[in-house]
Amino acid sequence: MATIPVAVAALLAAAGPAAAGTSGSTGAGDPYFPLAGNGGYDVRHYDLTLGYDPDSRHLDGKAVITARATQRLTRFDLDFKGLKVTGITVGHTKADFRRDGQExxxxxxxxxxxxxEFRVTVTYQGTPKPVTDPDGSLDGWIPTDDGAFVAGEPQGAMTWFPANNHPKDKASYDFTVTVPKGTTAVAxxxxRGQRTSHGHTTFRWRAAEPMAAYLATATIGKFKVEQYTTPDGLKVYNAVDPREATAAAPVLKKLPSVLAWESSVFGPYPFKGAGSVVDRAPQVGYALETQTRPLYDRAPSLGTLVHESAHQWFGDSVSLTTWKDIWLNEGFATYAEWLYTEQHGGKTAQQNFDALYASPADSDVWAFPPANPGSGAHIFETPVYSRGAMALHKLRTAVGDKTFFDILRTWAADHHDGHGTTAQFIHLSQRLSGKDLHALFHTWLDTSGKPASP
Structure with a gap:
């Protein structure tokens, strides 16, 4: 990602991933977002059927959620905010429900x-509204002048479909989205197909690989669409707001070469689909690594394209276990930018490192340790990105290029379609290098302030 989202006070800090008894807990146990996710079950698949009218901003939805109980359950929660629920069944039987904030x-x-294994069907309707983060940024279903920019990090998925909304619970997805003829819905x-009838077009999308709810999108607008298949069989789908097309074209043209370069550095591209959604959404202020198809609120720079594409490995395929470990997403994607410029005739990673280290001690880059932002309010601030990348560069200089790139590829391969933690990354780095790296990581990830020496 390229900005800032939120925390929900320490309200239910005691809520764990699996409360005792027969009720699934109201949160997945994340210290930064106590209400995010839910306990007692694991979602296997979401089948989302949506109809949206950009003029009225009305959404009709049906979510069919296939899950497996991880404990005996007489009651469970889904994260869902704002829209009116018109009915719920579990299996084929009507279920009782109530609303409790976002639960x-x-x-x-x-x-x-x-x-x-059980199946929950939720029907709902209304006008979806984004959540507003402490910095004023918007998250979730964000209306635009011709549709909606749908970006869910870290909590916005619940604004448009009921979910187990924490990265720990990944699932496959099917999307069926119906919009007025002349409008495109991108997920x-x-x-899988599109069909126009009676003035409306229905788009069917399938995300077969496991995906965290915050990475799902159903962005809607009047887009110019480009589709092609790369020589190695990757299906690319680009959707661009015509007002951004001229500025976006030279950057999007580089997408296949960027993905090929990242595949050579990080290992095979982890998904079957790729592409970009370039919207005109000036109220948003960020790009997001929505899985397989990053979202841009305007024509992206090449650096932003490299950054969001690198997230397909680091953040999407290898996902967080807790939001505290966000540097594993953002530090890695930022370092991918440094590597790209280094290998394409620009600044070296060392020059980028040196320029940041020259920042005075009261600079934002030293505001907090990247592996301990302190709260959800800080997880998209400078230290997570820049100092996270600096930590990776220190690792590279300590172990040498061959071992460093082996670490990156092994990390992506070993945690493919899964999750990782900072402790696991440190363990892997030490195992592959044969070195004790605790002091290095402690200094660059866990220590407050500017390190005494570069």
Whole structure:
């Protein structure tokens, strides 16, 4: 990502991933976002059917959620905010429900047993509204003048579909989105088909690989669409607001070469689909690494394209376990920018490192340790990006290029479609290098202030 989102006070800090008894917990146990996610079940698949009218901004939705109970459940929660729920079934039986802030509390007619697979169907409608983060940025379903810019990091997925909204619970997705004829709906994965009838067009998308809810999108607008398949079989779908097309064209033209370069550095591209959505959304102020198809609020720079594309490995395929570890996403994507410029005739990574280290001690880059931002309010601030990249450069200089790039590729391969933690990355770095790196990581990831020496 390229900006800033939020925290929800320390309200339910005691809520763990699996509360005792037969009720799934109201949060997944994340210290920065206590209400995010839910306990008691694991989602396997979301099947989302949406109809949206950009003029009225009205959304009709149906979410069919296939999940497996991880404990005996008489009640469970979904994260869902704002829209009116018109009905819920568990299996084929109507279920009771109530709203409690961002929690949709579901009580099925029959108790769900541990390991039981079950299906929840939620129908809903209304005018979706984004959440506003402490810095004033918007997150979730963000209306535009011709549709909606749909970006969910870290909490916005709940503004347009009911979810287990924490990166720990990844699932596959199907999207069926109907919009007025002449409007395009872009989601994740691969386009399975589109059909126009009676003045409306329906787009069907499938994201087969596991995906965190915050990386899902169903962005809608009047886009110019470009589709092609790369020589190695990757299906690329670019959707560009015509007002941004001239500025975006030279950068998007480089997407195949950027993905090929990143594949050579990080290992095979992790998904079947790729592409970009370039919208005109001046109220947004950031880009987001929506899985397979990054979202840009305007024509991106080449550096931004490299950054969001690198997230497909670091953040999307290898996801967070807690939001505290956000540097594993942003520090890695920022360092990918440094590597790209270094290998394409620009500044070296060392020059980027040196320029940042020259920043005075009261500079934003030293405001807090990147592996401990302190709260969800800081997870998209400068230290997470810049000092996170500096930590990776210190690792590179300590272990040498061969071992460093082996670490990056092994990290991406070993945690493919899964999750990782800072402790696991440190362990991997030490195992592959044969060196004790605790002091290095402690200095650059965990220590407050400017390190005494570069």
């Amino acid at each position: 949709l509390v579901v009580t099925p007619r029959h108790t769900l047993h541990k390991h039981q 994740n994965g691969v386009l």
